[in-house]
Structures are given as C-alpha cells and as structure tokens.
Amino acid sequence: MFRTKFLSFAFAASALVVFAQQPATSAETVKRALAEKREMAKTSLVKNVPFENIGPTIMSGRVVDVDVNPEMPSEFYVGYASGGVWHTTNNGTTFTPILDGSDTQNVGDIAVHWPTRTIYVGTGENNASRSSYAGIGLLKSNDNGQTWENIGLMDAHHFAPILIHPDNPNVITVGVTGHLYSPNKERGIYKTTDGGKTWKQTLFVDDESGIIDLQHSPKNYNVMFATSWTKDRKAWNFKGNGDNSAIYKSTDAGETWIKVSTEKSGFPTGEGVGRIGIAVFNDDVVYAIHDNQFRRADDKTSDKKEGLTKDDFKTMSTSDFLALEDKKLDQFLKNNGFQEKYRAQNVKKMVRSGNVKPIDLAKYLEDANSMLFDTPVIGAEVYKSTDGGQTWSKTHEDFLDGIYYSYGYYFGHIHVSPVNENDIYIYGVPIVKSKDGGKTFTSISAENVHADHHALWINPKNPNHLIDGNDGGINISYDDGENWIKNNSPSVGQFYAINVDNEKPYNVYGGLQDNGVWVGAHNAREDKSWHQEGQYPWKSIMGGDGMQIQIDNRNSNIVYTGYQFGNYYRLNLETEDATYIQPKHTLGENPYRFNWQTPILLSPHNQDILYLGGNKLMRSMNQGNDWEAISDDLTNGGKKGNVAYGTLTSISESPFQFGLIYTGSDDGLVHITKNGGGSWTNVSKSFPKDLWVSRVIASQHKKERVYVTLNGYRWDDFKVYAFMSDDYGQTWKDISGNIPASPVNVIKEDPKNENILYLGTDNGAYVSFNKGTSWEVFSKGLPNVAIHDIVVQPEANDLLLGTHGRSIYKTNIEALQQMNPDLKAKSTTIFDVGSVRHSGRWGSAWSQWSNAYEPSKTIQFYSNTSGEKTIKIVSENGVELNSFKLNVDKGFNYTDYDLTLSEKGKKALEKANKELKIGKSGNGKYYLPKGVYIIEINDAKSTLEIK
Numbered sequence: 042m043f044r045t046k047f048l049s050f051a052f053a054a055s056a057l058v059v060f061a062q063q064p065a066t067s068a069e070t071v072k073r074a075l076a077e078k079r080e081m082a083k084t085s086l087v088k089n090v091p092f093e094n095i096g097p098t099i100m101s102g103r104v105v106d107v108d109v110n111p112e113m114p115s116e117f118y119v120g121y122a123s124g125g126v127w128h129t130t131n132n133g134t135t136f137t138p139i140l141d142g143s144d145t146q147n148v149g150d151i152a153v154h155w156p157t158r159t160i161y162v163g164t165g166e167n168n169a170s171r172s173s174y175a176g177i178g179l180l181k182s183n184d185n186g187q188t189w190e191n192i193g194l195m196d197a198h199h200f201a202p203i204l205i206h207p208d209n210p211n212v213i214t215v216g217v218t219g220h221l222y223s224p225n226k227e228r229g230i231y232k233t234t235d236g237g238k239t240w241k242q243t244l245f246v247d248d249e250s251g252i253i254d255l256q257h258s259p260k261n262y263n264v265m266f267a268t269s270w271t272k273d274r275k276a277w278n279f280k281g282n283g284d285n286s287a288i289y290k291s292t293d294a295g296e297t298w299i300k301v302s303t304e305k306s307g308f309p310t311g312e313g314v315g316r317i318g319i320a321v322f323n324d325d326v327v328y329a330i331h332d333n334q335f336r337r338a339d340d341k342t343s344d345k346k347e348g349l350t351k352d353d354f355k356t357m358s359t360s361d362f363l364a365l366e367d368k369k370l371d372q373f374l375k376n377n378g379f380q381e382k383y384r385a386q387n388v389k390k391m392v393r394s395g396n397v398k399p400i401d402l403a404k405y406l407e408d409a410n411s412m413l414f415d416t417p418v419i420g421a422e423v424y425k426s427t428d429g430g431q432t433w434s435k436t437h438e439d440f441l442d443g444i445y446y447s448y449g450y451y452f453g454h455i456h457v458s459p460v461n462e463n464d465i466y467i468y469g470v471p472i473v474k475s476k477d478g479g480k481t482f483t484s485i486s487a488e489n490v491h492a493d494h495h496a497l498w499i500n501p502k503n504p505n506h507l508i509d510g511n512d513g514g515i516n517i518s519y520d521d522g523e524n525w526i527k528n529n530s531p532s533v534g535q536f537y538a539i540n541v542d543n544e545k546p547y548n549v550y551g552g553l554q555d556n557g558v559w560v561g562a563h564n565a566r567e568d569k570s571w572h573q574e575g576q577y578p579w580k581s582i583m584g585g586d587g588m589q590i591q592i593d594n595r596n597s598n599i600v601y602t603g604y605q606f607g608n609y610y611r612l613n614l615e616t617e618d619a620t621y622i623q624p625k626h627t628l629g630e631n632p633y634r635f636n637w638q639t640p641i642l643l644s645p646h647n648q649d650i651l652y653l654g655g656n657k658l659m660r661s662m663n664q665g666n667d668w669e670a671i672s673d674d675l676t677n678g679g680k681k682g683n684v685a686y687g688t689l690t691s692i693s694e695s696p697f698q699f700g701l702i703y704t705g706s707d708d709g710l711v712h713i714t715k716n717g718g719g720s721w722t723n724v725s726k727s728f729p730k731d732l733w734v735s736r737v738i739a740s741q742h743k744k745e746r747v748y749v750t751l752n753g754y755r756w757d758d759f760k761v762y763a764f765m766s767d768d769y770g771q772t773w774k775d776i777s778g779n780i781p782a783s784p785v786n787v788i789k790e791d792p793k794n795e796n797i798l799y800l801g802t803d804n805g806a807y808v809s810f811n812k813g814t815s816w817e818v819f820s821k822g823l824p825n826v827a828i829h830d831i832v833v834q835p836e837a838n839d840l841l842l843g844t845h846g847r848s849i850y851k852t853n854i855e856a857l858q859q860m861n862p863d864l865k866a867k868s869t870t871i872f873d874v875g876s877v878r879h880s881g882r883w884g885s886a887w888s889q890w891s892n893a894y895e896p897s898k899t900i901q902f903y904s905n906t907s908g909e910k911t912i913k914i915v916s917e918n919g920v921e922l923n924s925f926k927l928n929v930d931k932g933f934n935y936t937d938y939d940l941t942l943s944e945k946g947k948k949a950l951e952k953a954n955k956e957l958k959i960g961k962s963g964n965g966k967y968y969l970p971k972g973v974y975i976i977e978i979n980d981a982k983s984t985l986e987i988k
Contacts, residue, residue, distance in 0.1 A: 065223040065757035066782060068196035071177060074759070074781035075144045078805065081781070082820040086932030087808055087857070092822035092842070092850040094532050095549070096567040097579040100556040101491075101514025102533035102846060105166045106202075108153045109498050109508060117498070117508065119515055120148035122166040123174050123827055123846030124533030128185065133515055133528030138824070139186025145804065146826040146846050147174040149200035149218070154210035159183055163200025167218040167253055168495065169274060169281070169450050171637060172535065172554060172845055174803060174827060175757070176200065179215065181237060192237025196220075196227040198757070202255045206262055206294070211236035214243075214295035216252030216267060221274055223757040224248035230255065230267055232295050243291075244298045249273055250285040256321045257294075259459060264324050265291040266430060267298065268317035272450070276707060276733065276755040278682030281450035282334035286314035290430045301430040308424055308433040309333060316453040322462045327426045328479070329433065330467050332449030333419035337440075349373040351406050357399040362392055377406055383628055397629040405628055421445045421469060423455065423479040436479025444469040452495070459501035468494035472509060474522060485522025493555055512555040532567070532848040537638055539843035540590040541834045542597040550600070551843055552587025558602045559587070560614075563839065563851060582612060591643040591651070601643065601665065606685060607635030607655060611665050622665030624653060633657065634679055636688035636707060646699040654689025658704055658718065671718025676706040691737045697744040703770070705734025711749055713770055724770030725749075732762060735786050742795035745769055748776075754784040754803065761785055763800060765813055776813025789831040794858045799840065801828025806842055810860045817932075823850055856901045856933055864903055869910065871976055871983035872901040877940065879971050879987050884962025893964040897937045898985065902978055907931045913977040914938070914946070914969075914985075920953055922946030922974070938976075940987070942967040 082088055102124050109117040115132040118139075125140035126148060140146060140162065150163040160183075165176025178195035182188060194217060201216025212234050219228030228251040230244035244252070250271040258264035267290075271283025287310070288302035302308040302317075313335030320328040349369060354362070367385035374383055391397040421444040424433040444467065445452060451469075458464035463478040466485075472494045473482040486492070491513020500506035505521040514529040535554035541563070542548050552558045561579030571577045585604025593599035601622070603609030611620045626633050633655035644650035653659045656679065657670040679687030688707050695701035700717030709732045711725035725734075732751040740746030747770055751762035761777040763785055776798075783802035791797035798809045800816065806828045807816040823842070830843035838855040856872040864870050877898055886893045900912065907930050914923040922942045927934075942950065947959050947967045959967050974985045 065220060065225065066753075066759035068178075068227075070782055071759065072195060074783060075177060077779075077781040078818060078825075079144070081779070081818045084931070085817045085820065086810075087817045087819055088932065089821055089930060089934050090819060090852055090854075090857070091935055092819065092852045094567070094822070094847065095563060095849050095851050096532050096565070097534060097551075097559055097561060097577075097848060098532045098567060099529050099577050099579065100534060100553060100559065100581070101529040101531065102535045102556070103166075103168075103493075103512045103554065104496050104510025104515060105148055105168070106151045107496050107498050107508050107510050107515070108151050109500075110153075110155055111501065112155070114500055114502075114506065118151050118153060118160070119510065119531075120151040120162070121146075121531070121533045121846065122168070123147050123172065123535060124531065125824065125826075125846070126151055126160075126162055126186065127531045127533075129528075133517060133526075134530070136531045138531070139182075140180075140189070141824040142187065143180055143189040144191075144825055145177050146824055147176045149176060150202050152203035152205050152213070154205045154207075157183075157210045158185065159205070159210040160186065161203050161205065161213060161215075162189075163197075163203055163215060165197065165199040165218075167199045167201055167251075168452075169199075169221060169272060169279070172827075173199065173221060174845075175221065175759075179203075179237060190237075192233075193240055194227065194231060196225060198225075199251070201252045201267075204255060204257050204262070204265065204295070212294075213237070214255065214257075214265065216255035218253055218270070219248075219251035220757050222276075222755055228252070229269075230295055230298065243295055244289060246285050246287075247271075250283065253316055253453065254319045256319050258321050258324050261324055263292055263294045264321070264429070265295050266301075266319045266321055266327060267291070268319050268329070270316050271314075272316075275682065275684075277680040277684050277686030279450065279684055281332065282313055282315040284310075284312055284314070286317060288317060288319065288329060288430060302433070306431065306433050309335065311335075313418075316450055318453040318455045320455040320457040320465065322457045322459075325427055325429050326457075326462045327430050328436075328455050328457055328465055329424045329426075330453060330455040331422050331424060332445060332453060333422050334449075335419050337417045337419055348376075351377070351403045354399045354402040359392060359399065362399040363389055373402075379405070379628075380625060388628070391628065401629045404632060405626070407632055421449060421467070423465070423467060423475075425479060436475075437481070441467075441482070444471065444473065446470055451493070454495065454497070456497045456499060458499055458504045460504050464504065466497055466499075466507075468497070470494075472497075472511075472522070485518075487516075487522075487525050489527050490516050490525050491556075533846060534848035535845045536843035536849065537587065537829055537845070538589040539830045539832055539841060539849060540592060541832050541841065542592045543594060543836065544597055547834050547837060548597070549841060549849060550590040550592065550602070551849060552583075552590060552602065554845070555586050557581050557585060557587045557604070558583035558590060560600075563834070563837075563841075582614060583610070586637075588638055589641050591641055593643065593648045595648055599664075601641055601651060603639075605637050605639075607633070607639035607653065609639065609641060609653065609665070620665070622651075622653075622661070624655065624659040624661075624668035624670075633659075634676075634685050634688045636685060636690055638690065640689055640692045642692045642694060644694055644699065645696045646694070652692050652694070652702070654692050654704060656688055656706075658689065658692065658702070660718065672704075672712070672714070672721055675704050675712045675721065676710055677708045680708075690734050693737050693739040693747075695739040695744060696741055701739065701744070703737040703739055703747055705737040705749065707733050709734065709751065711737055711770065713747075715769075722770075724766070727773060728764070729753075729762065732756070732758070735784075736788050738788060738790065740795075741790055741792055743767065748788050748790070748798070749773070750785040750788045750800070752784045752786060759784055759803075761802070763788060763813060774813075776809070778809065778813055778816045780807055780816050786827065786829050787831050789833065791854070791858060792833055792835045793838075794860065797858065797860065799831050799833075801831050801842065803827045806831070808857065810857075819852075856903070860903075865905060867903075867981070868905060869978045869981040870903040871978055871981045872903070874898065874900060874976055874983045874985045876986040876988050883940070883968045884964040884966050886963060893962070895964065895966075896940045896968070898940060900936050900938055900976055900983075902929075902934050902981065904929045904931060904934055910978055912936065912938070914942075915975040915977055916950060916953065917973050917975065918953060920946070920949045922950055922969070939966075940969050942969060 103122040106120040125146040127136035175198040197217040199218035206212035253270040315332035370385040421441040493512035496510030565578035676687040691705035735752040827845040
C-alpha cells in the first residue's frame with residue numbers, strides 16, 4: 042500500500058490567455074433554483090427510488106466547526122464542510138444528521154444558544170479550498186434541525202463565526218467572507234436584533250475583502266475582534282493577501298468598528314498580510330495568528346551550498362555547462378530524478394548540438410508544484426496584545442515552519458485556554474500547543490489524528506478536555522492532546538471519483554479529498570462489528586488526495602490510481618507492489634501541466650492501453666511503463682499563476698472504435714480525434730467560453746453520439762451546462778432541460794437504455810428518460826449534496842453516486858431501465874419480484890433477548906396516476922391470501938411485503954391443499970409456505986416464488 046501526504050497548491054504554465062469573466066449567479070437565481078428543486082421533488086417520477094448510504098465512514102471528511110454543550114460536554118454538534126451538521130448526545134459514539142431537511146449540506150459555521158436550543162448555521166465554508174462550496178445564506182432552527190428557516194444573507198456564499206448574545210438568541214453578529222471566485226458587496230459584518238428578520242451591515246471593507254474570523258471577549262459580548270482578509274481566487278491563481286487584510290475591534294457588540302492593526306500597532310500591514318485568526322482571553326489579552334506572505338530576508342550567514350542546484354542552470358552559459366565535471370553533473374541529475382537517458386555525457390551532447398540549453402535542466406524540474414517551494418514566505422506567526430489590541434508583539438523569535446507549509450489560506454485559527462492566558466493552540470497540517478504564551482510550541486498530533494486541522498473546543502471546566510476537528514473528522518482528548526479518541530461514525534466522505542469492478546460481490550473504489558483511495562465490497566456492513574473482527578471492511582490503497590481509479594477488467598488486482606497533479610501509480614493489490622507511472626516530458630520541452638484531478642482512462646478495446654491527460658493527451662501501450670504524447674497542447678496554453686491550469690480534465694474513448702477519443706479541458710475546450718491522435722479537431726467553439734469541462738462522454742449506444750457538461754463554479758456561475766451531439770460534436774443540443782441552477786459535475790449514460798441519462802450537480806442527482814429533454818430529481822434517502830461522480834454496475838444494475846460530503850449512495854435501477862412509452866401508458870406495471878428462499882426462522886428469535894427475524898420482499902411497480910391502490914397476494918389457483926391498500930405516487934413506487942398471510946388466507950390455502958398445515962410463528966404471524974404466488978395490482982401481475 043502506498044501512502045503520502047502531499048501538499049496542495051500548484052504552479053501553472055506561463056502562457057498569457059485573455060479570459061471572459063463569467064457573471065456570478067445572483068442570490069435571486071439561487072433562491073429560485075432551490076424552490077424549483079423542492080417542487081420537482083414533490084412530483085418527480087423517481088421520488089420514491091430509495092438510496093442507501095454504503096459508507097465508508099472511518100476516514101470521515103473535513104470538519105469546519107464544533108459547538109459543545111457547556112453544561113454537558115458529551116453533547117455537541119459538528120459541522121462538516123460539505124457533509125452537513127451532526128448531533129451527538131453520547132460523546133461522539135453515534136451521531137445524527139440534522140441538516141438533511143435543508144436545501145444544502147455546505148457548512149461554514151454553527152452556533153448554538155444552549156439555554157433556548159436555538160441553532161444557527163452559516164452555510165458555505167470559508168477555507169477557500171478547491172472544493173469550498175458556496176452556501177445559501179444563514180439557516181435557523183428551533184427544533185434541533187427538524188425544520189430550518191433561511192433568514193437571509195444568501196449572497197454571502199461563505200461564513201465566518203456567528204456570535205450569539207448570551208442573553209438573547211435573536212441578537213447575533215456574523216462575519217461574512219463573501220464570494221470565493223468573484224467580487225461582491227455582501228461581505229463584512231452583519232448584525233440582527235430580531236432573529237434575522239432584518240440585517241444591518243456594520244462593517245464593509247471592500248468587495249474583495251471579507252471577514253474570516255470573529256470572536257468576542259468570553260465575559261463581555263460588547264468587546265469583539267474581527268479579521269478581514271483580502272483574497273482573489275481564480276482557477277489558475279490564488280492570491281491570499283493584500284492591503285486590506287487587517288484586525289478590527291468593536292466595543293459596542295458589533296455596531297461600530299475601528300481598525301487596530303495600524304502601522305503603529307506592531308502588527309504587520311501592507312500587501313503581504315494574509316489570513317488572520319483571532320483568540321480573545323479577556324478584554325485586554327488577545328492573540329492573533331497570521332499567514333505572513335511577505336518574503337523572508339536572505340540568510341547571509343548560511344553555509345556555502347554543496348553541489349549544483351536548479352537555479353545554477355538558469356543563468357549558466359553553454360560553455361560553462363560543457364566545462365562542468367561529469368561526476369558533478371551526474372550527481373545533480375541523479376539526485377533530482379532525471380531519467381536514466383539523461384546522464385552527463387548524453388546531456389552535454391544535446392547542449393552541444395543546440396537542441397537543449399542549460400536553462401532547460403531547471404525547467405525540467407519545474408513541474409506543477411516545484412515553483413511553490415522556491416518562493417519562501419515568512420508563513421505562520423503568532424502575535425499577542427495585552428492592551429485590547431492597541432499594540433501587538435510577536436511571541437516567538439524563530440520561524441514557525443511546518444505549520445502551514447505552503448497553504449496558510451486553508452487554516453488560520455488560534456485558541457487560548459479559558460483559564461490560562463499562556464496556554465494557546467495553533468494548527469495547520471499539525472496541531473501544536475504552547476504553555477508559555479507562544480514562545481515555544483510542541484506537537485500534540487498523534488497516529489490516530491488526521492492532519493489539516495480546522496476547529497478546536499477547549500472545555501472551560503476542564504481545559505485538558507479538547508475536541509479537535511480536522512480533514513479526517515473528530516478527535517477527543519482528555520489529557521491536553523497526549524492521547525486522542527477517534528469519533529468517526531458519520532458517513533461524510535468527500536469523494537472526487539468512484540469506480541467499480543466486476544467481482545462478486547463487486548467492489549467499489551473511491552478517491553477522497555485528503556483521505557486517499559479506498560476500496561470495499563458494495564455490500565460491506567457499515568456497523569461496529571469490525572471493532573470485534575479487527576478489520577474495517579474498506580481498505581486504504583493510496584494516500585494523499587485520492588483521485589481517479591481504473592481497474593483492469595481482466596484482473597481486478599491491477600488498479601491505476603494516484604494523488605493530485607497526475608501522480609499516478611499502477612498498483613498490484615495482491616502483491617502490494619506500486620509502480621510510479623506519471624509521464625515525463627522530454628528535456629528541452631516545457632513541463633507537462635497536470636490538473637489537481639488528472640484524468641486517466643483504460644482503453645475499452647485493450648486493457649494494456651492507458652490514457653492520461655496533462656495539457657497533452659498521453660498514451661501508454663504497456664500499462665503505463667512507457668508513454669507518448671498523441672496530441673499537441675489541447676488547451677488554450679495555460680495561464681500564469683500558482684495553480685496548475687490549462688490542463689485536461691476528462692477523457693473518453695468510444696467503445697465502437699479504437700482511437701475515437703474526446704478530451705475536455707479546464708479552460709473550456711473539447712477536442713476529438715478519430716485516428717488515435719493523428720489529428721485533432723476543436724468541437725467546442727459554440728460553447729460558453731472558459732468554463733471547466735467536467736465531463737466528455739462518448740456514447741455506448743451510438744458511435745456518433747457524445748455528451749459534454751461544463752461547470753462554471755470557478756466563476757461563481759451556477760448555471761446548468763449540459764450538451765449532446767449526434768454528429769461527433771459538429772453540432773450540439775442543449776439538454777439542461779428543467780434542472781434547477783447548480784454547477785454540473787458529471788453525466789452518465791445508462792448502459793442498457795439509451796434514452797436514460799444520469800446527471801450530478803453541486804446540489805443533487807437527476808435522471809432523464811428522454812435523452813435530456815426533461816429531468817426527474819432523486820431525493821429519497823439522498824440529501825442535497827454535491828454529486829461528483831456516477832457509476833453504473835452493469836451486472837447488478839446498481840447506480841452509485843460518489844458525493845463530496847456524504848460518501849457513496851447506491852440504488853438498484855433495474856426497474857428504471859425498463860422505462861418506455863408503453864410502460865408510461867399502462868395504469869400499473871409490476872416489475873419482476875423474483876424469489877425468496879424459505880426459512881424456518883421467519884418470525885422467530887434465537888433467544889428471548891433478541892427480536893424476531895421478520896423477512897421482507899420489496900415490490901416495485903410503476904403507476905401512471907397517483908391515488909390509492911390495492912395490492913393482492915394470490916395463490917396459483919386464484920385464492921386471495923393477503924391484501925393491503927397503499928397510497929401510491931405517479932411514477933416508480935416501492936413497498937415492502939413481509940411475506941405473511943391473513944388468517945382468512947391461511948385457511949383458504951390449507952383448504953385448497955389438505956396436506957398443508959401452516960403454523961403460527963413466534964411473533965404470532967403466518968408466513969407463506971414454499972410455492973409460487975401472484976402479486977396483483979389492478980390488472981398488473983407478477984410472480985413471487987418461495988423456494
């Protein structure tokens with residue numbers, strides 16, 4: 042098994058491209074879309090199609106906030122970035138989701154007024170990561186999440202902490218971070234005194250600077266500190282610092298604000314000021330943690346370097362290069378991972394011929410991440426004020442390296458013990474504590490504590506009691522971080538991609554945000570029995586941020602997967618061998634650009650052939666051992682920035698013809714080749730410009746057909762973009778139909794019925810029975826969560842949804858696949874009920890302490906009207922054995938039949954068969970004996986066999 046912790050953020054290529062800014066979707070449009078989806082769910086033909094969550098749970102997902110009952114700390118709420126809010130009353134042993142009835146699962150902050158049990162949820166996390174989803178405003182509940190009221194600020198998108206007045210739950214002050222990818226005015230600090238009926242904006246900095254942290258003095262609600270953060274995120278670049286990043290103070294409960302991080306205060310000011318977190322001990326003592334983006338001063342005292350470095354070659358002349366000692370050059374080439382063909386003598390020949398220049402050796406190493414580490418900034422630093430924020434001094438002398446690494450924008454919190462002003466906690470990748478006011482720090486990370494921390498609660502009555510929230514869920518400590526308990530029962534995995542194999546039972550594979558790649562049987566039990574057995578039913582096979590997975594259909598032990606920026610491996614799960622297979626550019630060629638979610642594809646025609654998308658399409662004919670680029674750059678050429686951009690995002694090869702391939706890019710281009718890369722054609726010129734191609738899918742049913750979805754999320758554009766072509770992309774048809782506004786992540790054809798399509802957005806899953814002319818929304822058992830991937834297991838006829846926040850859902854679609862005009866015209870259609878194996882255990886318990894085992898068989902049927910219908914169970918010779926009435930909906934219906942007979946039916950069956958005696962089971966019920974029975978609904982019939 043291969044594991045790695047890989048740092049995010051990347052450096053892209055430098056070609057300059059002009060982009061047409063997409064308009065951000067308005068709050069009114071979002072509000073209308075949410076209402077449309079609610080109405081769709083009421084009348085959807087698939088409203089009753091039941092989805093089951095199959096986990097996994099153990100790796101959890103990103104926690105953004107915890108709120109703990111101060112009188113009973115075994116009760117608390119946890120907010121997950123894209124997985125909702127969960128409630129526990131038993132110290133995290135079990136959790137109950139309480140946000141499932143709302144219009145979103147995206148959470149930024151939660152706040153509870155414990156005396157009145159009033160809950161506020163600021164939707165939309167403020168971590169500014171690649172999958173920090175926008176929210177839909179501020180939600181309020183007075184009944185523990187049974188109902189939710191949207192109380193406004195819908196254009197906020199992302200929220201900082203919510204401060205509730207201790208004596209009045211209708212008085213709240215909230216920090217609004219604002220849009221992630223576009224400027225907007227609804228940022229700053231807002232206050233309400235009537236529970237959200239009306240709002241007053243009390244602080245506005247500018248349309249690119251929102252509030253990232255907001256805290257009040259523990260015993261004085263009037264004294265508040267807020268931090269503003271100037272940031273500009275684009276698909277190709279993230280700037281997380283600016284002149285208007287600062288600290289503000291209020292002494293009137295947020296009515297008015299004064300900037301206290303002035304030039305005279307001692308706190309950094311200017312362009313290099315990044316994200317700031319705040320912790321308030323009392324009215325006077327305040328701490329701040331700062332992601333300082335000013336560059337470090339050169340260390341003039343450092344020892345003279347030994348050996349060659351990459352930078353040496355940037356200014357080296359050809360003559361100086363040729364004069365290098367072969368031994369010294371070879372040492373550099375080997376140490377930096379150059380391929381075997383690049384050794385001193387060969388490279389000198391290339392330079393001597395003029396085909397390669399010395400600077401190309403430096404460029405060869407500047408892949409999607411290397412530039413990040415060549416620009417050292419000061420990074421994390423802690424400041425303290427003892428005069429209520431008027432003056433600040435840094436608490437430590439040395440750099441706090443290894444806290445933020447390269448991505449301070451993702452963290453930025455500090456905490457002070459409620460009982461000791463010198464006990465403070467900071468975190469980023471690790472979590473560390475200081476017992477001397479920030480002079481020195483020690484790590485309190487542990488082997489069962491995930492990296493990347495975002496939330497911490499310190500028990501005011503027992504400061505050794507900590508609850509920590511991180512990218513891997515919840516941990517609890519009772520000895521100040523010396524030891525931790527892991528509390529990961531919620532199914533809140535943030536999947537990027539899923540896949541399935543053809544084993545029996547088939548396995549499900551998935552790559553998750555910061556939690557690697559896992560595999561498990563689709564029917565693995567998600568319960569606590571694994572604690573006894575010693576092995577969790579899902580297994581981790583890769584670390585880092587888990588990405589796409591391809592499984593060799595000849596041998597499911599051969600799996601291709603990896604982590605961010607194209608770092609892919611060929612795994613042998615049987616031998617646990619891992620072979621690194623990322624394609625490498627040629628010396629003298631610009632480095633390839635790889636997307637965060639680099640696409641890979643095994644050819645349906647030959648499972649030795651693997652495709653991988655950088656900015657060019659790569660093909661290997663031998664399982665990734667060797668590669669060739671079969672295209673030129675299939676993007677707009679990249680754009681200067683610190684995020685890999687101008688990359689391929691989707692690859693699809695037609696099952697009808699080898700070499701008929703489509704690619705999609707993050708900058709809006711779709712290309713086709715019909716000759717294995719010999720020539721390429723851009724077929725996306727009619728599409729909206731610059732949008733992310735989330736999927737391009739070659740049809741399984743018609744050679745000329747292809748589907749494309751575009752995603753405007755990285756422009757704050759939430760429109761639905763879905764297209765179909767029946768002529769290889771020469772012309773396109775809009776198939777977005779009636780889907781409410783939400784960015785599209787995936788589209789999938791049904792493998793058996795060409796008219797059926799499945800589609801996943803940032804807020805749910807849909808099905809079309811007419812190639813996208815109209816859509817029906819799934820809802821039963823499925824919350825409003827981002828769907829990142831969809832897979833159909835063709836033998837089992839199972840539809841699997843990979844969600845980014847609630848792990849994986851599954852439903853059987855065999856009934857849906859039979860949809861056709863004749864079925865819609867019939868009053869009722871009962872789908873094949875199948876058979877059940879008889880058991881003498883029916884209705885009995887294995888001991889007096891256990892419940893009776895009661896069988897169940899699901900009857901699936903389609904009704905073209907809503908209303909009451911009667912289901913009858915009839916013997917082969919027409920004797921009615923049982924019946925029950927049911928309120929049905931127009932569309933697909935599911936009802937569970939417990940295989941019982943009525944008293945009257947039992948007597949009738951025994952009368953018809955004199956030798957048959959049906960005894961009463963332990964639970965007092967009569968069950969069908971072995972035989973063949975008829976299920977009737979009106980004039981529709983189906984057979985049930987009890988074997």
